[in-house]
Amino acid sequence: MSQLPVNQFKQRLRRGEAQIGLWVASGDPSVAEICSHTGFDWLVIDGEHGPNGLRDVLAQLRAIGDTRSQPVVRVKDDDRAGIKQVLDIGATSLLVPMIESAEQARQVVASVQYPPAGKRGIGAALARASAYNTHRDYLDAADAQICLLLQIESRAGLAALDDILAVDGVDGVFIGPADLAADMGHRGDPTHPEVRASVEDAIARIVAAGKPAGMLSSNRDFSSHCLALGATFVAVGSDVGLLVNAARQLRADYDET
Secondary structure, eight states: OOOSOOOHHHHHHHHTOOEEEEEEOSOOHHHHHHHHTTTOSEEEEESSSSSOOHHHHHHHHHHHTTSSSEEEEEOSSSOHHHHHHHHHTTOOEEEEOOOOSHHHHHHHHHHHSOTTTSOOOSOGGGSGGGTTTTSTTHHHHHHHHOEEEEEEOSHHHHHTHHHHHTSTTOOEEEEOHHHHHHHTTOTTOTTOHHHHHHHHHHHHHHHHTTOOEEEEOSOHHHHHHHHHHTOOEEEEEEHHHHHHHHHHHHHHHHHOO
């Protein structure tokens, strides 16, 4: 039996369990730690838009620890070297943004798997991923615990969706309504009817292909509707949004007294 911890987020996806997530974009380990104790199934450490370098991501992975909340790291792009470093610091679930073709998807799959199946560099014996080489079976067992999520957020990505879904090694496909809305000419309006229809169609295609579908929306009606359509990993807000909204409401309460 492998010494590696089981990726519970990946296992829940495979069982078809609905998992509710929260974006953690502030880049602060204490905020990540606080959020990990609030009951969310998964937390996205945002390395694309959040102010997160490699050591920031590492600190947040440690802060989240072994709570119920499973960390998913959104890398900044599909760069193989960057993906390798994030895996080596111990991330086991990755969200890769701006996927627009099956070939791009295949290259990302190769980046998270060791040879001969893939092209991930050998070096985790020096890093947290293998518990600093105390998990002696890491090279043989790692691939099975990596969960790869691809993010579709453009018209080009939607056009290639069926081909992307056919790529082996993709564990789930996530639809990003905000960037999709901008690409469709509805910037700032991710719940525009045309965008909603595209998201709903994408979720239906992902589910029909037997893959887990995910999305992000702070609009409760929209996110709940996507869950009803079969999406199983849905993020419903962000740490930044929660803080801003709660602070505004608290201040506004005193304007009414």
